[in-house]
Amino acid sequence: MKLFQSFLNRGEGPEIRRVRHELVRRSLEVRAVERLTPHMIRITLGGPELAGFTSPSPDDHIKIFIPGLDGSPTRRDYTPRRYDPQNGTLLLDFVNHHGGPAAAWARAAKPGDRLEIGGPRGSQVLSSPIDHWLLIGDETALPAIGRRVEELPAQTSITTVVAVPGAEDEQTFVTATHYVSHWVHRPMDQADDAAGILAVLKNLEISDRTFVWVGAEARMAKAVRQYLLDERRIPAQWIKTSGYWVKGQADASVKDVGGER
Ligand SMILES: Cc1cc2nc3c(=O)[nH]c(=O)nc-3n(C[C@H](O)[C@H](O)[C@H](O)COP(=O)(O)OP(=O)(O)OC[C@H]3O[C@@H](n4cnc5c(N)ncnc54)[C@H](O)[C@@H]3O)c2cc1C
Structure with a gap:
């Protein structure tokens, strides 16, 4: 109810x-x-x-x-x-x-x-006017990213940038959307290092009305958000960032990195 x-x-x-x-x-x-x-x-x-x-x-x-x-x-x-x-x-x-x-x-x-x-x-249900989705994360966010890719309607345009330990950790999703995936490989003990993800982002065009969703280890999520705000000038209301876990801390997350909740 x-x-x-x-x-x-x-x-x-x-x-x-x-x-x-x-x-x-x-x-x-x-x-x-x-x-x-x-x-x-x-x-x-x-x-x-x-x-x-x-x-x-x-x-x-x-x-x-x-x-x-x-x-x-x-x-x-x-x-x-x-x-x-x-x-x-x-x-x-x-x-x-x-x-x-x-x-x-x-x-x-x-x-x-x-x-x-x-x-x-x-639940936070997002809707129009979103022309493009950019979904960024690590392996903990793959369930949310996979769901988004599978559940968005056909013709939606989506780009994903996800860090996992190796090629065998990449996942494929069944989708009717226009979907482009980028995978970054790094060891799990470097999950707080945003360098690989940022290197991909630096070569990505991010058009107006792109909604950027980030879910990852908290330090990495913060670094990605900062880059999007400072270097790419994406307005904060077009970014949702969550720290899904905190390296070195049990039972820790930062559910809204912008609001620090
Ligand atoms: C909204 C939300 C949704 C999430 N959805 C998922 C999901 O679908 N699947 C999923 O796997 N996780 C998901 N997570 C992350 C998950 O809640 C955490 O990774 C959680 O800490 C795992 O609990 P644990 O008992 O295994 O480890 P904890 O007892 O919490 O942590 C013990 C140690 O392990 C480290 N650690 C925790 N998670 C990881 C990790 N992924 N990789 C490496 N080290 C880690 C901690 O930093 C700590 O040092 C989600 C988190 C949030 C906030």
Whole structure:
């Protein structure tokens, strides 16, 4: 159930519709586990409690509830990669890194295991007038970027610039959009270094009415935003930047780098 909707039209920028959802906690069953790429584990969840799940925006997030490394209750943010109400399944893609309890949970997951999720609590739905989308990120943002590429209507123009460890970590998306992808390779322990992404951006034309979405390690996300503002003179209302994680800190994110929330 939608609790409220509000419409914000930030000057000349695209319209952002903020939708609030009733916060529901669900206990789901692991139906399948797939090694999508060397650094991405795809978990298929299902069960009767999925009924009524909703996720209108590709960059929505849910909370997953898992035991911490010391066994205490812990929560982390993940993107609903694909919800299929017909099959009653929800896909989550977990980056396979070697630091925390969420990645460890995904590595050990097997069919029949259970996972509690909460949310999404709210969505930010972007709409016209966007002529082009530029989606920038690291592997943690691939679920949101993949969703956007798959869900935007045919004829939409999209460019992606994504940093992953190697060629085998690149993903392909089924889309009817005009879609151009650029991949940057760097080791995972250099995920806070924006140099590779910036090198690609420096050679990219960014036309008027391009909406730029950035989701990545927080230092890298900030560096990319600063470049877009300072060097490319893109108005702030055409950029949405999120620090999806912070190198060296557990359970840390900066959900709105411009607003530092
Ligand atoms: C809105 C939003 C959506 C997100 N969606 C997804 C998603 O769909 N899939 C996904 O995998 N992640 C996603 N993330 C990022 C994810 O929440 C974090 O990576 C989270 O910290 C992982 O939890 P953990 O328990 O594995 O590690 P933590 O216990 O949080 O961290 C332990 C250590 O690992 C490091 N670390 C955390 N994440 C990474 C990483 N990706 N690579 C290398 N080191 C890391 C930390 O800096 C810390 O030093 C999202 C984050 C946000 C804010």
